[in-house]
Amino acid sequence: SQTIHQWPATLVQPVGSPLSLECTVEGTSNPNLYWYRQAAGRGLQLLFYSVGIGQISSEVPQNLSASRPQDRQFILSSKKLLLSDSGFYLCAWASGTSIWGDTQYFGPGTRLTVL
Amino acid sequence: AQTVTQSQPEMSVQEAETVTLSCTYDTSESNYYLFWYKQPPSRQMILVIRQEAYKQQNATENRFSVNFQKAAKSFSLKISDSQLGDTAMYFCALGSGSRLTFGEGTQLTVNP
Numbered sequence A: 001s002q003t004i005h006q007w008p009a010t011l012v013q014p015v016g017s018p019l020s021l022e023c024t025v026e027g028t029s030n031p032n033l034y035w036y037r038q039a040a041g042r043g044l045q046l047l048f049y050s051v052g053i054g055q056i057s058s059e060v061p062q063n064l065s066a067s068r069p070q071d072r073q074f075i076l077s078s079k080k081l082l083l084s085d086s087g088f089y090l091c092a093w094a095s096g097t098s099i100w101g102d103t104q105y106f107g108p109g110t111r112l113t114v115l
Numbered sequence B: 001a002q003t004v005t006q007s008q009p010e011m012s013v014q015e016a017e018t019v020t021l022s023c024t025y026d027t028s029e030s031n032y033y034l035f036w037y038k039q040p041p042s043r044q045m046i047l048v049i050r051q052e053a054y055k056q057q058n059a060t061e062n063r064f065s066v067n068f069q070k071a072a073k074s075f076s077l078k079i080s081d082s083q084l085g086d087t088a089m090y091f092c093a094l095g096s097g098s099r100l101t102f103g104e105g106t107q108l109t110v111n112p
Helices: none
Strands: A003-007 A010-013 A019-026 A032-038 A044-052 A055-058 A065-070 A073-078 A087-094 A110-114 B003-005 B010-014 B019-021 B024-026 B033-039 B046-052 B064-069 B074-079 B088-096 B099-102 B106-111
Touching: A003 A087, A010 A019, A019 A032, A019 A087, A019 A110, A032 A073, A044 A065, A044 A073, A044 B099, A055 A065, A073 A087, B003 B088, B003 B099, B010 B019, B019 B106, B024 B074, B033 B064, B033 B074, B046 B064, B046 B074, B074 B088
Parallel strands: A010 A110, B010 B106
Antiparallel strands: A003 A019, A019 A073, A032 A044, A032 A087, A044 A055, A065 A073, A087 A110, B003 B024, B019 B074, B033 B046, B033 B088, B064 B074, B088 B099, B088 B106
């Protein structure tokens, strides 16, 4: 069966510091991978998605970037964090086999607080 | 552009009763999927149920069922025999191609 991991689970960082959040998927090959951000009590905002190694689509211009160095690894980064980067970050994977809409399966998330 | 609207920010129900959460959407696609996800206090997003737009039969998963009205672009979730563990934020989502568009969510509280 497939599993998705995210770490760290919780992170507190000062403004201006760098960021690296990691997501890995097990039990599947060539998945679509996604990064979302969720503000408290709100819906999910798609940040980045990837359909393959080195292929990244950015949905929202911002202070963040994403990379996919391996098939089942997706990394969210920032060189200098802003206060507005605080939130709950969710990684998700999908099989990428349906042109009409894949089911996305989510990781446990990372709670980021920028002080 | 695709949109998903959940008009009920909060709802409550007594344990063992039935509750219906509403969702409307807009898309120009003829083929798509619709989803309900649950986010309990742990904040893990959990798939509740999925509906393929080309299927007329409403999807069911144990106590969860949907009322899919394609012409009206409506996709409601019915939870029967509500349990305390059903307390969560529920998100409706529209899938087309590789992306999902989420509504803003409905906070459901099940009271003992």
